Amino acid sequence: MNILIFWDRGAPAGLEIPVYRIISQILDIPASVCESPVLYNGFDRTRNQFDASEILTCLDIFSRRNGEKNLILLVIGDDIYRQNTRYVFGLSRPATGTAVISSARLKNEYWGLPSDEMMLVDRLSREGAHELGHLLHLDHCDNPSCIMANPLTLDDLDNKKSMLCHLCLGKIQRSPITVSI
Template identity: 40%
Template sequence: MGIHLFWDSRVPVGLSRPVSEELSAVLEMPVSRIDDGIFPLEGFDPVRNQYDAVKILLKLDMFRRRMPQIFKPADMDLDFYNKFNHLHEKILLVTPGDLFEPLADFVFGLAYPKLGVGIVSPHRLQNEFYGKYADDSALIDRLVKESAHEIGHLFGLDHCDNPGCIMYCPRNLDELDRKRKYFCGNCRVRLNGDTPEDELFS
């Protein structure tokens, strides 16, 4: 089983290594990094000036099936991989686009556990979006938290009521900043149990 961070090169690639290393430490699992490509975005809404995260995730799953050599373990049968990839290989796309999903004005990220794919965007995680000075340390911290949150969903975790837990669902950047980079005890137990779900989670 693997966790793959697909880092779109339109997002500053220099951040991919610290994010993947911190993410691996938070998850207590290895995280591989793919950061030399551009993933074409789907679902642009010209009225909202945003991208539909659900459509991007569907395309990411299609890409994974068409390019199994990128993600499939060498010793895994291709038919088995295409049927059960969501259980074995989790893929998180880091993309520059501003994201939304049909029930929300925006999302920092979104996960589709049934397909084993997730997405996060730094667009609303960077200080510049709010008219503040750039801060790479803050951006890395937020990307790690949001990435761990979406990967938690890929492993079957729901939202948590503990405001300090990675799986707490922040309504704004301040709530995201108040979260800590850890899973509460209950969520850590469930994460280690690997119980997949079928819903979309943001």
């Protein structure tokens, strides 16, 4: 099983190649990237955000209709949330092998800081690898430097290393990957 990364038109242009290469390296799984063929919905006008669960449902439908057997990560530029949260950086649905991440709050500019493309590549790669880790049946890790540590803030995400700890790496190497389609 490989990783298929769908890059939405609203996601930062020109960062696809370094992001997919880093994610593939972190998880040691072949990956490819292409323009997203998925139309998603779930926009909440009162919040000016998309419901990440609704986006995952759209990805699930796409995956089933196309008989997709690879893990799918959708990278979008729109801000996303999950019920009972203000926002999320990403969300995954392990049962169907789909995940979504948003670049909106990963950009320095969102927080009033100067633009930094290299930092954005690092953040997208870490968050993408984190959500894909859930698709590989990894839970959140207590090791704050592991890619599977739960980033509640941007500082948490920035403090993680771009790698799995030895415990999480061992779990991936021992665990079969199963996806329901």
